[in-house]
Amino acid sequence: MNLVHWLYLSVLLFSIGAATVLVRRNAIIVFMGVELMLNATNLAFVTFARINGNVEGQVIALFVMLVAAAEVVVGLAIIFTIFRTRRSASVDDANLLKY
Amino acid sequence: MTLLSLGSGVYQAAEGSGPGVYQAAEGSIQTGAWLLVALPLAGAAVLLLGGRRTDRWGHWLAVGLSWASFVWGALLFFSLLSYDPEQRARTVHLFEWVHAGSFQVDAGLLLDPLSLAFVLLVTFVGSLIHVYSVAYMEHDPDRRRFFAYLNLFVAAMLLLVLADSYLLLYVGWEGVGLASYLLIGFWNQNSAYAAAAKKAFIANRVGDVGLSLAIMAMFAGFGSVSFSDVLSQSSHANEGLLTFIGLMLLLGACGKSAQFPLQSWLGDAMAGPTPVSALIHAATMVTAGVYLIVRSGPVFDGAPNAQLCVVIVGAITLIYGAIVGCAKDDIKKALAASTMSQIGYMMLAAGLGPVGAAFAIFHLLTHGFFKAGMFLGAGSVMHGMNDSVDMRRYGRLSGAMKITWATFGLGWLAILGVPPFSGFWSKDKIIEAAFIGDGWRPWVFGFAALIGAGVTAFYMSRLFFMTFQGSAENKRWPKDAHPHESPLLMTAPMMILAVGSAVLGLALGVSDGLVHWLEPVVGAHAEEEPVLAVPVLITLTLVLVALGVALAWRMYWQAKVPVVAPRGSLLTRAARRDLFQDDLNEALFMRPGQYLTRSLVYVDNRGVDGAVGGLAALVGGLGGRLRRVQSGLVRSYAASMLAGVVILLGGVLAVRI
Numbered sequence: 225m226n227l228v229h230w231l232y233l234s235v236l237l238f239s240i241g242a243a244t245v246l247v248r249r250n251a252i253i254v255f256m257g258v259e260l261m262l263n264a265t266n267l268a269f270v271t272f273a274r275i276n277g278n279v280e281g282q283v284i285a286l287f288v289m290l291v292a293a294a295e296v297v298v299g300l301a302i303i304f305t306i307f308r309t310r311r312s313a314s315v316d317d318a319n320l321l322k323y
Numbered sequence: 324m325t326l327l328s329l330g331s332g333v334y335q336a337a338e339g340s341g342p343g344v345y346q347a348a349e350g351s352i353q354t355g356a357w358l359l360v361a362l363p364l365a366g367a368a369v370l371l372l373g374g375r376r377t378d379r380w381g382h383w384l385a386v387g388l389s390w391a392s393f394v395w396g397a398l399l400f401f402s403l404l405s406y407d408p409e410q411r412a413r414t415v416h417l418f419e420w421v422h423a424g425s426f427q428v429d430a431g432l433l434l435d436p437l438s439l440a441f442v443l444l445v446t447f448v449g450s451l452i453h454v455y456s457v458a459y460m461e462h463d464p465d466r467r468r469f470f471a472y473l474n475l476f477v478a479a480m481l482l483l484v485l486a487d488s489y490l491l492l493y494v495g496w497e498g499v500g501l502a503s504y505l506l507i508g509f510w511n512q513n514s515a516y517a518a519a520a521k522k523a524f525i526a527n528r529v530g531d532v533g534l535s536l537a538i539m540a541m542f543a544g545f546g547s548v549s550f551s552d553v554l555s556q557s558s559h560a561n562e563g564l565l566t567f568i569g570l571m572l573l574l575g576a577c578g579k580s581a582q583f584p585l586q587s588w589l590g591d592a593m594a595g596p597t598p599v600s601a602l603i604h605a606a607t608m609v610t611a612g613v614y615l616i617v618r619s620g621p622v623f624d625g626a627p628n629a630q631l632c633v634v635i636v637g638a639i640t641l642i643y644g645a646i647v648g649c650a651k652d653d654i655k656k657a658l659a660a661s662t663m664s665q666i667g668y669m670m671l672a673a674g675l676g677p678v679g680a681a682f683a684i685f686h687l688l689t690h691g692f693f694k695a696g697m698f699l700g701a702g703s704v705m706h707g708m709n710d711s712v713d714m715r716r717y718g719r720l721s722g723a724m725k726i727t728w729a730t731f732g733l734g735w736l737a738i739l740g741v742p743p744f745s746g747f748w749s750k751d752k753i754i755e756a757a758f759i760g761d762g763w764r765p766w767v768f769g770f771a772a773l774i775g776a777g778v779t780a781f782y783m784s785r786l787f788f789m790t791f792q793g794s795a796e797n798k799r800w801p802k803d804a805h806p807h808e809s810p811l812l813m814t815a816p817m818m819i820l821a822v823g824s825a826v827l828g829l830a831l832g833v834s835d836g837l838v839h840w841l842e843p844v845v846g847a848h849a850e851e852e853p854v855l856a857v858p859v860l861i862t863l864t865l866v867l868v869a870l871g872v873a874l875a876w877r878m879y880w881q882a883k884v885p886v887v888a889p890r891g892s893l894l895t896r897a898a899r900r901d902l903f904q905d906d907l908n909e910a911l912f913m914r915p916g917q918y919l920t921r922s923l924v925y926v927d928n929r930g931v932d933g934a935v936g937g938l939a940a941l942v943g944g945l946g947g948r949l950r951r952v953q954s955g956l957v958r959s960y961a962a963s964m965l966a967g968v969v970i971l972l973g974g975v976l977a978v979r980i
Contacts (some may be wrong), residue, residue: 246962254958291474322955 230271231253249314251303255296262292343913344422352395352402356415356432359395359442361486362388364478370471378467381462382801385470386453389477391445400439402471408843411436411737414487414551423696428548433487440837441484441614444691448606449477457483458812459706469509469596469627476502480607484614488549489538492615496579496692499608500527501503507595516752519591526588530578531907538573540564554621562626569622573636576612579667583640583734587904589663590647595657601656604699605662606691613666613687616673617680620845624676633674633765638771641667643902645778650898651786652888653712654701657786658694661738663778665690671768672753677848679756681838684845686749688837689828693737693746696820703813704790707806714789715886716804718797723806728791730821735787737824739780741867745828752832755860755912758853765854776864788879796883920948 238261239279244257266285307313345720366388370381377384403411412435420430426471441884453473460466478496478916505525543546544564557565576582579591592604596598603609616623644664669686672679705712707724721728737746754776758769800806806815831837844849853860876913890896952963 239854242965246958247964249958318957319955323950 227271229270234271235267236259249316251306251313251315251318254315255299255303258299259292259296261281262288270320271320337893352398353415353434355395356399356434356485357417359392359446359543360396360432360478360482362392362478363481367471367475367499370467370474375467376748381467382457382470386450386457387692388474389446389450389453392481393443396439396442396446399434400443403434403436403439408839411843414510417858425544425546426700428488428638430489430491431487431549432485433550434485435844436635436840436842437614437618437684438484440688441839442481444688445477445480445484445607448691448695448820449473449480449602451600452602452695452699455601455813455816456596458810459598459702460596463596465509469506469882472502472505472509473598473602473851474508476603477609481613483611487551488536489541490548490552493534494610496575497531499603499611500531500850502526503527503592503599503603503608506579506599507592509595509599513594516594518839519588519594521589526585526906527578529587530575533574533578537575540568540571540859544568544795548909550618554619555556557625558626558812559761565622565626566629569619569626570632572615572619572622573629573633576615576633576670577636578580578612579615580612580670581640581663582612582636582666582670583643584904586640586643586663587901587908588649589659590656590901591660592655597655599658601695601698601702604659606695609662609666610669610687610691613669613673613683616670616892617683620677620680623674630674630676631764634671634768637667637669637671637674638768639667639777640664641671642771642778643667645775645782646894647898647901648782649778650891650895652714654704654714654717654786654790655698655712656697657714658701661779661783661786662690663695664737664775665694665738668750668753668772671772672756675756675759677760677846678759678851679753680845681841682749682756682843685828685831685837686746686753687832689737689745689824690821690825692820695732696817696824697731697734699813699817699820700727700734703727703809703817706808706809706813706930708800708804711801714786715798715884715888716801716963717790718793719791719795720797720806721791723809726808727817730817731787731791733821734824735783737828738783739872740776740833740864743829744825745823745832748828748832751861751864754864755853755857757861758855759851760854764838773860773864773867777871780868781875782871784872784875785879788875789884792880793884794881797880799884799886806890861879
């Protein structure tokens with residue numbers, strides 16, 4: 225099986241994730257889009273590791289997972305707090321920090 | 324303090340006289356010459372800094388210090404008198420003043436016949452006017468300030484005439500300008516008086532620019548600004564340079580002495596208290612220009628064109644002042660016009676070179692006496708007439724104020740040039756000197772001086788008759804006027820000045836005493852004959868004077884003088900308006916100046932401020948637009964980040980492939 229196809233899958237997943245982030249308003253869904261993009265890059269890293277026959281890509285993928293886990297904790301906490309004070313999970317409603 | 328460490332600064336200015344001619348007593352009088360300036364200056368300082376505490380005795384302090392200066396001046400005069408005429412120029416070195424590279428100016432006083440003649444005039448007439456002012460200003464709440472300024476003036480004027488360099492002279496020159504400004508605007512609660520003070524100040528500034536340019540040219544040309552260097556080097560200097568210096572000195576003299584074309588301030592300067600008009604604007608400060616010209620004689624000797632300009636300016640002003648004097652109904656303004664005209668005579672004489680310079684100073688001295696006396700007389704009349712200055716409301720005052728009438732009458736005879744009163748000795752000599760020369764010049768200038776004498780007789784007689792004389796129906800006093808004689812403190816100075824007006828000319832002129840006294844400074848000249856014989860000239864002058872008096876007698880003694888001025892001929896109306904001098908100045912200088920400033924303000928507001936403000940508005944507007952990008956929509960930030968990454972990656976790829 226050609227390893228390049230995994231890269232195509234990775235690009236596809238990344239694009240779906242990015243589109244989700246840009247298009248959806250619900251903060252939880254946007255967060256899922258972000259996770260999808262992270263995992264798409266992980267897939268690309270692992271694929272490159274296989275292509276090149278070394279382990280750096282896999283190490284970085286593990287590293288990304290670790291950071292993503294931490295990020296999820298912080299991110300979900302922020303979303304939760306916003307929802308508690310404003311009774312809304314829409315990212316468009318959290319627009320106080322502007323011109 | 325530098326002033327106190329004067330040391331033994333007196334040395335002989337005359338070269339080759341050998342050492343050891345130092346006379347102890349006279350030496351100390353001369354080294355103390357700085358006291359002449361310091362005494363009145365100290366008086367001014369005490370009165371100005373002492374404030375209300377000095378109100379009770381301040382004026383007597385000022386009077387005393389002024390007389391002290393006079394006494395010291397007289398001592399100096401006698402100490403110089405004991406020398407030979409050639410050695411009568413002495414420099415008292417005071418201190419090193421400016422020391423910058425090759426430019427070196429020492430502050431020093433020059434004691435010579437010319438400066439001492441001025442010192443005696445300034446301190447004597449000045450002290451008399453101090454005494455007069457004690458009574459004249461008695462009811463003024465600011466009398467102390469008045470005396471402080473008077474003392475300041477005397478100090479500055481003495482510095483002006485005693486300075487041994489043009490730079491120190493300039494200090495005194497500005498000092499008298501300042502004192503004149505302060506005193507013209509003494510009653511500055513009246514805005515017209517304050518405006519008159521400003522006018523005098525500005526007209527003087529125009530002249531001062533000339534004097535400072537002259538000083539700069541001297542430094543550029545001779546590398547020094549002291550009298551001894553400049554005057555000794557000017558005999559072999561480039562004529563163009565001398566002409567420039569001469570013309571610039573003339574400009575300075577025109578400003579200070581109210582000569583054409585800078586004469587317009589003197590009439591308005593009469594806004595000041597009358598003693599000020601007598602001291603500053605008749606006897607002393609306005610003659611500083613004549614002093615400058617006479618002092619710079621060698622410069623003008625090397626620049627015939629500049630000399631000709633001096634004579635022309637003098638001739639124009641003497642006719643101008645005489646014409647204006649014929650039309651003024653304000654007694655002080657008529658006297659001011661007369662002052663202008665008489666200084667015109669002095670300028671004319673000063674411009675003639677050694678032939679006339681001594682007579683210019685002679686006329687300056689006699690004029691100082693009789694004109695100051697007449698101004699004090701005018702002040703006395705105003706004092707008795709509720710401060711009215713309108714001669715059309717005077718008339719037949721001779722009975723009410725006999726002393727004023729008699730003293731004014733002596734001044735009147737003196738300015739007319741009736742022998743043997745003092746004006747005859749000085750003015751007649753100027754007319755004679757004006758007729759000396761060849762070509763067209765003696766005829767033009769001589770006849771200008773001659774006709775001026777006739778017109779002077781007319782307007783001074785008009786003034787005298789309108790004020791003191793007149794037929795029975797000429798008692799034109801306002802209903803509430805009760806003319807009375809002034810107190811002795813006022814009449815005594817008038818009497819002394821009247822005696823001076825009567826006999827000073829005789830005393831100084833009969834054996835050419837003053838001319839010989841001044842000879843070491845102004846230079847001797849070969850005897851020259853005027854183009855018309857002297858007896859003919861004297862007769863002509865006296866006939867013209869008699870005609871002028873007769874005309875004035877018919878018009879202002881015999882006929883009834885209308886209380887309201889008639890419309891008058893075109894010339895009268897023009898003369899009332901100072902021959903349109905103010906209108907001319909306004910049209911030529913003031914309005915264009917105003918337009919210039921207004922257009923500059925416009926350019927500044929619109930052009931300069933517009934460019935700066937426009938740039939700021941542009942940046943601000945741009946910032947405002949850019950700010951809109953910060954919309955607060957997280958998704959649009961994400962979109963721009965994504966777009967940015969894509970563009971960067973696209974760029975990298977495009978470069979790599």
